[in-house]
Amino acid sequence: MLGYRIKLAAVALPLLALTVSAIQAKADETRLLLTGSSTIAPIAEEIAHLYEEKNQDVRIDIQTGGSTKGVIDQRRGLNDIAMVSRRLKPSESDLTAHTFALDGLAMIVHEDNAVEDLSSDDIRAIYTRKKTDWSDFGDDGGEIIIINKSEGRATLDLFLDHFGLIPPDIKPHMVIGENEQGIKAVAGNRSAIGYVAISTAFYDAEHGVAIKLVGLDGVLATVENVANGSYPAIRQLNLVTAGEVSKTTQAFLDFAQSEAVHEILDTFHVVAPSR
Amino acid sequence: MSWPQAAERRAGQGAADRWLAALLWAAALFSSGIVFVIVSTVAVEAIPFLREIGLTRLVSDEGWYPTYGRFQMTAMLIGSLVVAAGACVLALPAGVVSAVYLAFYAGRWSGRIYQRLLEILAGIPSVVLGFWGLTTVVPLIAKVEQPGTSLLAASFVLTLMILPTVALIAFARIAAVPDAYYRGAIGLGFSRWQAIRQVVLPAARPGIATGCILAFARALGETMAVVMVAGNIVQVPTSVFQPVRTLSANIALEVGYAMDVHRSSLFASATILVLAVLVIFAVGRWVAREDAHV
Amino acid sequence: MSEASQPLLAHRSALRRVDWSAPAVCAIPVAVVAVMAWMLGEIAWLGADKLSWTFLTEAPRNAGREGGIGPIIASTGLIVGICLATALPLAVATSVLIAEYLPAHSRTVRVMRTLLDVLAAVPSIVFGVFGYAFFALALGFGFSILSGGLTLATMILPILIGSIEQSLRAVPLDMRIAGAGLGMTRPAVIARVLLPLASPGILAGTLLGLGRALAETAALVFTSGYVARMPESLLDSGRTLSIHVFDLSMNVPGGSGPAAGTTLLLVLLLLVLNGALLWLIAIWRRRTGMSFTLTP
Numbered sequence: 001m002l003g004y005r006i007k008l009a010a011v012a013l014p015l016l017a018l019t020v021s022a023i024q025a026k027a028d029e030t031r032l033l034l035t036g037s038s039t040i041a042p043i044a045e046e047i048a049h050l051y052e053e054k055n056q057d058v059r060i061d062i063q064t065g066g067s068t069k070g071v072i073d074q075r076r077g078l079n080d081i082a083m084v085s086r087r088l089k090p091s092e093s094d095l096t097a098h099t100f101a102l103d104g105l106a107m108i109v110h111e112d113n114a115v116e117d118l119s120s121d122d123i124r125a126i127y128t129r130k131k132t133d134w135s136d137f138g139d140d141g142g143e144i145i146i147i148n149k150s151e152g153r154a155t156l157d158l159f160l161d162h163f164g165l166i167p168p169d170i171k172p173h174m175v176i177g178e179n180e181q182g183i184k185a186v187a188g189n190r191s192a193i194g195y196v197a198i199s200t201a202f203y204d205a206e207h208g209v210a211i212k213l214v215g216l217d218g219v220l221a222t223v224e225n226v227a228n229g230s231y232p233a234i235r236q237l238n239l240v241t242a243g244e245v246s247k248t249t250q251a252f253l254d255f256a257q258s259e260a261v262h263e264i265l266d267t268f269h270v271v272a273p274s275r
Numbered sequence: 276m277s278w279p280q281a282a283e284r285r286a287g288q289g290a291a292d293r294w295l296a297a298l299l300w301a302a303a304l305f306s307s308g309i310v311f312v313i314v315s316t317v318a319v320e321a322i323p324f325l326r327e328i329g330l331t332r333l334v335s336d337e338g339w340y341p342t343y344g345r346f347q348m349t350a351m352l353i354g355s356l357v358v359a360a361g362a363c364v365l366a367l368p369a370g371v372v373s374a375v376y377l378a379f380y381a382g383r384w385s386g387r388i389y390q391r392l393l394e395i396l397a398g399i400p401s402v403v404l405g406f407w408g409l410t411t412v413v414p415l416i417a418k419v420e421q422p423g424t425s426l427l428a429a430s431f432v433l434t435l436m437i438l439p440t441v442a443l444i445a446f447a448r449i450a451a452v453p454d455a456y457y458r459g460a461i462g463l464g465f466s467r468w469q470a471i472r473q474v475v476l477p478a479a480r481p482g483i484a485t486g487c488i489l490a491f492a493r494a495l496g497e498t499m500a501v502v503m504v505a506g507n508i509v510q511v512p513t514s515v516f517q518p519v520r521t522l523s524a525n526i527a528l529e530v531g532y533a534m535d536v537h538r539s540s541l542f543a544s545a546t547i548l549v550l551a552v553l554v555i556f557a558v559g560r561w562v563a564r565e566d567a568h569v
Numbered sequence: 570m571s572e573a574s575q576p577l578l579a580h581r582s583a584l585r586r587v588d589w590s591a592p593a594v595c596a597i598p599v600a601v602v603a604v605m606a607w608m609l610g611e612i613a614w615l616g617a618d619k620l621s622w623t624f625l626t627e628a629p630r631n632a633g634r635e636g637g638i639g640p641i642i643a644s645t646g647l648i649v650g651i652c653l654a655t656a657l658p659l660a661v662a663t664s665v666l667i668a669e670y671l672p673a674h675s676r677t678v679r680v681m682r683t684l685l686d687v688l689a690a691v692p693s694i695v696f697g698v699f700g701y702a703f704f705a706l707a708l709g710f711g712f713s714i715l716s717g718g719l720t721l722a723t724m725i726l727p728i729l730i731g732s733i734e735q736s737l738r739a740v741p742l743d744m745r746i747a748g749a750g751l752g753m754t755r756p757a758v759i760a761r762v763l764l765p766l767a768s769p770g771i772l773a774g775t776l777l778g779l780g781r782a783l784a785e786t787a788a789l790v791f792t793s794g795y796v797a798r799m800p801e802s803l804l805d806s807g808r809t810l811s812i813h814v815f816d817l818s819m820n821v822p823g824g825s826g827p828a829a830g831t832t833l834l835l836v837l838l839l840l841v842l843n844g845a846l847l848w849l850i851a852i853w854r855r856r857t858g859m860s861f862t863l864t865p
Contacts, residue, residue, distance in 0.1 A: 042632065061806060063794050063796050071534075143421060150507075151537075153532075166340075166343065168345070173506070174508065175528075178819070183822050189421070191421060192422075204822055209822045209823060277668055277673065277745065278745050283755070285752075286754055287755045288754070291756045292754055296666075299662045303662065303667065303681060305659065306659050306663040306681075307663070307680075311684075312703070313688070313695070316703050317699055320698075368597075369597050372594055373601065375594055376594050376597065389598050389602070391847070395605075395839075395843055396601075398780050398784065399839070400783070400784030400786070400814075400839070401786065402784075404608075406825075407608045410611075411608075466588065467588055467591075468588075468593075496694065498694040499787050503819060523692060526698060527694055542698060545695050548695060549691060549692070552692055553687060
């Protein structure tokens with residue numbers, strides 16, 4: 001009989017330990033979960049690393065899925081802070097936005113593409129398939145492969161707003177979710193065109209990914225042009241919360257909007273709003 | 276009953292037996308009740324959609340633009356059916372011929388090895404097939420026609436996934452056909468292939484059909500591998516090189532950030548998916564039962 | 570179908586004609602094996618130089634392009650552990666009831682089995698949205714290892730029950746009669762005689778479920794989430810090997826190297842699992858003289 005008790009204990013004890021550790025974690029106040037925009041995620045990850053170094057007892061987890069997902073998670077209490085890479089909508093007035101950086105929307109093509117600049121009209125014509133071949137723009141890439149963002153993504157909202165389009169107008173060849181997925185698609189396809197945050201595009205182009213940022217209406221997609229306001233498609237990067245926030249959350253929000261993170265913002269080619 | 280009556284009368288007495296039985300009943304009711312919890316959780320989430328938008332608009336709306344209040348799912352339903360059917364068109368002949376090979380052509384070792392390999396293929400994660408599809412198959416298809424992520428890529432990857440199911444079930448059914456059928460046919464002067472084609476396969480047909488139906492249901496429900504290689508454009512494809520989006524892929528792509536009615540519409544499509552799979556499954560069982568009567 | 574057992578006539582007719590069907594039929598298995606070899610070969614080729622001790626133990630850096638998969642292996646272990654710790658006791662209890670307490674062809678058993686068959690037929694993405702709505706939101710577990718593990722447990726339950734019931738039924742009736750004859754109660758016979766005798770089959774079923782859990786992606790993306798850090802509790806989000814492969818190959822440019830390394834590890838794990846399964850089934854066959862059906 002003793003043998004069975006030992007076996008029973010061998011099964012029950014780890015289970016008990018698991019339960020206890022699970023419950024303990026629930027009471028743990030020093031962890032933060034950020035979910036939302038894949039544009040903000042890599043930047044937030046670096047800021048979080050720096051913050052964790054300075055505050056050893058805090059642990060910050062970051063998960064992507066798009067700005068709207070961040071907002072939903074925030075309302076359901078699934079995260080502590082939502083990452084939202086656009087202005088809040090009128091329907092989201094219950095939330096508070098903490099703008100910590102400005103970014104732009106960049107049109108991207110494969111690095112072998114000869115096109116350097118496109119006008120807003122060109123882009124409207126491409127995305128509605130009024131112009132379907134790169135030869136219209138002096139490149140020999142053949143048929144233009146249009147990459148669009150899936151619905152609910154902040155980058156799509158910004159794109160539609162800026163170019164005055166609605167989703168049914170756009171006739172894409174490929175629909176992608178995360179920013180990096182769009183970059184991967186363009187880097188892997190000589191004839192593709194897509195759009196992502198300037199920050200993400202710059203970061204990847206610098207790290208050897210085969211993409212090129214195209215100028216918009218004669219203005220280069222650079223961090224300087226975002227900073228001086230001359231770039232036509234600028235976006236806010238927000239950390240969003242609802243109602244009262246915990247001390248830990250507030251401390252991180254303050255940190256993310258402080259001078260301490262400017263160096264990180266520089267490496268990601270975004271600018272602090274105050275500059 | 277696995278307990279002979281006399282033994283049960285002796286051993287099945289006392290408080291311990293009653294307590295254990297009660298405990299086991301609780302567990303068994305829980306296990307078999309889970310399916311109701313799953314279906315009702317998903318269906319309840321679909322109610323707001325049914326109330327506000329209604330089923331007819333799944334067909335009558337122009338396109339799938341959920342954030343603009345357009346909820347047509349026909350294109351994705353067709354996408355699901357076409358991708359799954361494409362996989363079956365490829366996997367059915369390959370699977371049945373594989374089974375014929377195992378039953379009649381293979382040597383002792385080569386047959387055993389091939390069977391093991393099919394079992395391994397059946398266990399390969401869909402994400403692995405998707406990864407390979409994305410890095411190898413899609414670029415190859417893109418050389419023929421852009422953009423590569425397409426109906427063809429999705430069906431091909433799914434073929435690899437369901438081939439073992441078709442082959443192993445068909446093999447089991449062919450093996451169950453009495454030896455005398457084959458020998459008789461050979462005795463009548465049929466060639467090996469004629470005997471298989473005209474005698475053995477017809478006898479095993481209902482069983483093979485069951486296998487195909489199960490494989491079709493599996494292909495219909497598969498998600499991640501399809502998301503990776505299908506291109507995910509909502510459209511009714513007019514060629515195998517065009518991208519498509521399936522119902523299951525749509526759920527995976529959008530459920531994470533969908534809100535309100537949009538979110539509810541995804542749960543509605545999940546409910547439709549479950550119902551479709553269950554209907555196919557019921558048909559499969561019915562065919563199998565007909566098979567048992569023969 | 571040995572040649573010698575075929576009637577003389579058949580032999581003669583076979584001699585007269587050239588059997589063109591053999592190469593045609595054999596072409597299919599050759600093609601299937603070639604495609605498999607191509608796939609596995611390419612994964613091994615791309616992933617082999619990645620697999621090292623540091624890759625297996627280090628944390629991922631730069632969105633997984635650099636560093637290793639240490640935390641991901643840990644999360645995978647925890648998620649699969651939760652899954653088995655919940656599903657196995659439930660499955661054993663359910664199978665014991667079905668095999669040892671209820672008459673084999675009773676209506677109750679038929680209904681239970683149908684419900685479990687239906688559960689097995691539900692597509693994995695539906696398990697995913699269910700787990701998201703039920704465990705993550707309604708029960709408040711959030712995106713966590715706990716939500717993911719429990720979702721997987723509901724998914725592999727039918728596989729476990731199917732194989733455990735099969736194993737119990739394969740234990741000869743005599744064992745039950747002898748146990749009762751010795752004055753043992755039914756619970757004692759089950760615990761001390763039947764379950765130990767059925768253990769290779771139970772273990773084989775567990776490995777089958779484990780393989781299925783390791784391979785799963787769709788049910789986990791919205792339940793366990795995909796934070797790639799070392800989990801500190803069961804309420805932390807954690808990503809499994811499969812999700813890591815998915816994320817790297819879909820969302821990370823330049824991620825296919827580590828994706829191939831992770832894929833290779835996943836495939837190797839499943840091959841080992843498959844080998845162990847074959848070995849257990851061989852033991853099973855020797856012990857009971859019965860075959861063990863792996864439901865495809």
